[in-house]
Amino acid sequence: MEALNLLESFVRSAEAGSFSAAARRLGITPAAVSKNVARLESQLGVRLFQRSTRQVTLTDSGEQFFQQVSGPFSTLRDAFASASQDAGKPAGVLKVSLALAFGREYLVPLLGEFLARYPAIVPDWHFENRPVDLIQDGFDAAIGGGIELTEGVVARELVNTHIIVTASPAYMKGRPVPAHPDDLAVLDGIVRRSGPTGRLRAYTLRNQAGDEAQVAQCTRMVFDDPEAMAHAAMLGYGVALLPTTHAAKWLESGALMRLLPGWHADNGPVSVYYPSKKLLPPKTRVFIDFVVDAFRDREFAARFGAP
Incomplete structure (x- = not known):
């Protein structure tokens, strides 16, 4: 697991372009991220980043290493998350971005039923009226409209x-x-x-x-x-x-x-957006299915229609 932690600090820093941003995603200090990257560099015997007071940039060796490990790392991390579920039950922190008023009015009332069904999941919901970068900002999912379907992001429409x-x-x-x-x-x-x-x-x-x-x-x-x-x-x-x-x-x-x-x-539609992965974490998969089913069962399409 130590090697995985070191890799995660490296990958997140490369994606974000700074140790501070990577630290916010990982829930640790920037100093801890920097230390992890330094230990990885020591083990590999190569310098992965050029460091300045404001940002870090990949060296040529770092860029090559990032291209080689980022995909396999994501798959490996999801495999660990899936295997570590409590008796196969979805668990863990679920980080979701929601449009402010829409999330408060239509998603928060669904939480009681969702948590009764999946008590080991801890919602970490961010209410904001701006499109987020799911990959860079580390969200499991986002609900709203107008989010660009960049590479690695897919969407399921909830309602038009x-x-x-x-x-x-x-x-x-x-x-x-x-x-x-x-x-x-x-x-x-x-x-x-x-x-x-x-x-x-x-x-x-x-x-x-x-x-x-x-x-x-x-x-x-x-x-x-x-x-x-x-x-x-x-x-x-x-x-x-x-x-x-x-x-x-x-x-x-x-x-x-x-x-x-x-x-x-x-x-336009309101959709649930999530990273496209072969092995979607169980907490994310059940949340997406729950929200899609809830919007269908409560006939939101008819409520938001405009004949």
């Missing part, structure tokens, strides 16, 4: 989502109900800014007849978070185009009403 037009009943009281997307131009718009680009989001709505219309809102306020937009709409500040995942709860409670029923824009 849409953008719909919403407002509070209080805001619409005394105002004419829009009959066409063009009518939104005279209402106060709660507009979304894209975090990655900084630009205001533009939407093209479609109906079942195949008609399309570009939305031209009268911008009253700009937010970069759909959850905040939903709360602003409920407070009567204006009209918000929201993902159905953020609007469903408030539509069901009556805090929001849907405008222009039959019109919507595609918002």
